Every structure is written in C-alpha cells, then in structure tokens.
Amino acid sequence: MIQAKLAYTSDNPKLDYRVIIRKILTGKIGYIFGRFYLCRLYYSKFKRIKQLFFSKNKIDTSLNFDTQILNNSHIDIEEISSHIRHDSYYAGLELNQQSVTSIVSAAKTKNLIVSANGLSFQYSEYQDKIKPHHKIATAEVGKPLEIKEVYQLRYDSYLLQIASQYLGYFPTNCDVKLWWSFADNLSLEERRRQFQTIDYHYDIHGFNFFYISFYLTNVDEKSGAHMLVKGSHVNKKMSMLLRSARVPEELITQNYSQNDIITIEGKAGKCFLEDASCFHKALPPIEKDRLLLQLRYF
Numbered sequence: 222m223i224q225a226k227l228a229y230t231s232d233n234p235k236l237d238y239r240v241i242i243r244k245i246l247t248g249k250i251g252y253i254f255g256r257f258y259l260c261r262l263y264y265s266k267f268k269r270i271k272q273l274f275f276s277k278n279k280i281d282t283s284l285n286f287d288t289q290i291l292n293n294s295h296i297d298i299e300e301i302s303s304h305i306r307h308d309s310y311y312a313g314l315e316l317n318q319q320s321v322t323s324i325v326s327a328a329k330t331k332n333l334i335v336s337a338n339g340l341s342f343q344y345s346e347y348q349d350k351i352k353p354h355h356k357i358a359t360a361e362v363g364k365p366l367e368i369k370e371v372y373q374l375r376y377d378s379y380l381l382q383i384a385s386q387y388l389g390y391f392p393t394n395c396d397v398k399l400w401w402s403f404a405d406n407l408s409l410e411e412r413r414r415q416f417q418t419i420d421y422h423y424d425i426h427g428f429n430f431f432y433i434s435f436y437l438t439n440v441d442e443k444s445g446a447h448m449l450v451k452g453s454h455v456n457k458k459m460s461m462l463l464r465s466a467r468v469p470e471e472l473i474t475q476n477y478s479q480n481d482i483i484t485i486e487g488k489a490g491k492c493f494l495e496d497a498s499c500f501h502k503a504l505p506p507i508e509k510d511r512l513l514l515q516l517r518y519f
C-alpha cells in the first residue's frame with residue numbers, strides 16, 4: 222500500500238538533530254539509546270549485574286512503606302509484569318480512597334506552577350481569577366513529595382516490587398509529577414505550545430524507565446483520558462525510531478490495528494502501569510479537570 226507522505230507540521234515535527242547533539246554534549250546519552258528496545262533490555266541486564274555483584278552499587282531498599290494499593294495480595298507481580306511486557310500496560314490496580322482524598326485536597330491548597338509561562342496560583346484562584354484572563358492547559362503541583370501519601374507511594378513496597386520486576390533491576394531513581402489538566406476550549410495548537418502531550422509520542426526517560434500513574438479525579442474521554450497503543454513499546458518501525466518521538470495521528474492509524482488503541486478511563490484512584498516507550502497521549506479535557514500523579518521509575 223502506498224501511503225501519502227506526511228508534511229512536517231506542529232503535530233508532526235522533524236527530528237531536530239541539534240537536540241540530539243545537545244544531549245550528547247551534556248552526557249544524556251540515555252536519551253539516544255533509550256529509544257531502542259534492545260538497548261533498554263541490555264541496559265537492564267547490565268544494571269542488574271552491577272547491583273548484584275558490585276558493593277559500590279548495592280542499594281538501600283530499607284526505605285519502603287506499607288502499600289496503599291487495594292487488594293494487592295490477589296495479583297501476582299510476575300503476571301502483571303508479563304502483561305506489561307506483552308501489552309505495554311496494566312490498568313488493574315487501585316489506590317485506596319483515603320489516599321485519593323488526601324492527595325486531592327493537598328493539590329487544591331498547594332501552589333500550582335505553569336511551566337509554559339511561569340504563573341503560580343492555587344487551585345481555588347484558578348476558576349475566579351486566572352481562567353478569565355489566561356488560557357491554561359496544565360499546571361503542576363509544586364513539591365509533590367511534601368504530600369505524605371505521595372512520598373510514601375514513591376517508596377510503596379508493592380509498587381517498588383512491580384517496578385523492579387518489570388525493569389529487571391531495582392530503580393534507585395524516581396521523578397514524581399502531580400498535575401492538573403484544566404477543562405477548557407483551548408485550541409490544539411495552543412495546547413501544544415504549552416507542552417500538553419495531546420499528540421502520540423513515546424517517552425525516552427533515560428536508558429530504561431517505567432511509569433506508574435494514578436487518576437485522582439474521575440476520568441473519561443471528555444476529561445483527559447490517557448490513550449496508548451498496545452504493544453508499541455516493542456513494535457515500532459525503524460523509521461519511527463529514527464525520527465521525532467512525536468508522530469501524527471495518521472501514522473498511528475496507518476500502522477496499528479484499531480483494536481490495539483486503548484483509552485484508559487476510570488474513577489479517582491485508578492492506577493495504570495505503563496512502559497512509556499509505547500506510543501501514548503492525553504485527550505484534551507473539555508468537561509472536567511483532571512488530576513494525575515505520575516511516578517517515573519528509572
């Protein structure tokens with residue numbers, strides 16, 4: 222089948238080799254090799270051997286907390302991991318409601334920061350004072366690790382076991398992000414300008430990485446559901462690996478089956494685990510704000 226050549230546009234950017242050169246010069250070579258499944262696989266093996274045999278790399282696993290995940294004893298960790306290995310994701314876990322309530326209330330009182338323009342405000346100020354004057358796509362909750370439940374989730378005994386099982390080594394690092402995506406009628410162009418990830422892309426968060434996300438508000442197609450392409454963490458054409466990690470919608474629909482395109486909807490507390498090297502994106506929220514917590518283990 223001959224496919225129409227896609228023009229380079231804001232949702233189909235050209236791979237900017239200046240970015241690659243800058244990454245090499247600043248020592249971030251994981252950004253280059255983390256694209257390739259085999260590199261991620263061999264990096265994991267190498268890291269595991271280092272952690273097992275070299276005392277300098279021995280890790281302190283003593284910092285861990287009782288799990289906040291419900292019904293965790295029913296689900297086998299190896300089963301979850303092999304599910305993700307096959308499908309790129311697993312969406313069958315749930316955070317307890319007490320933790321949901323505490324995190325949401327902290328996210329409504331702490332300072333929010335808009336990285337696109339440096340604005341800072343609280344959630345309660347957003348509706349009355351900010352929204353009428355500024356079109357804002359997303360705002361991050363500052364210092365999320367100050368929220369007790371978030372700190373304890375980063376070191377959650379059960380989640381750490383799953384992340385270790387999937388990665389093949391104990392993840393000593395974890396970037397934690399908690400952010401609001403606001404329901405509004407911003408154009409797609411404006412959302413892109415504000416770095417909202419509404420276009421399919423794959424992440425390259427170092428040599429290997431594993432994401433755990435929690436919906437903290439009820440989420441459906443109209444309130445910012447996360448979408449992903451099942452199996453695409455492994456199944457990507459070479460041309461997709463050698464170009465920008467962000468691709469236009471047509472490339473996804475031309476190359477993957479409609480059955481493999483998954484929309485994750487769920488109530489506040491829904492947790493999904495993802496090999497974020499799969500193609501994924503967020504739907505723009507138009508009806509209700511979305512609050513999402515993301516733990517990026519690497």
Ligand SMILES: O=C(O)CCC(=O)C(=O)O
Nearest residue numbers: 418424446447501502503
């Ligand atoms: O907001 C979402 O659902 C997707 C976020 C995302 O793509 C990312 O953090 O890499």
Ligand SMILES: [Fe+2]
Nearest residue numbers: 418423424497
């Ligand atoms: Fe992403």
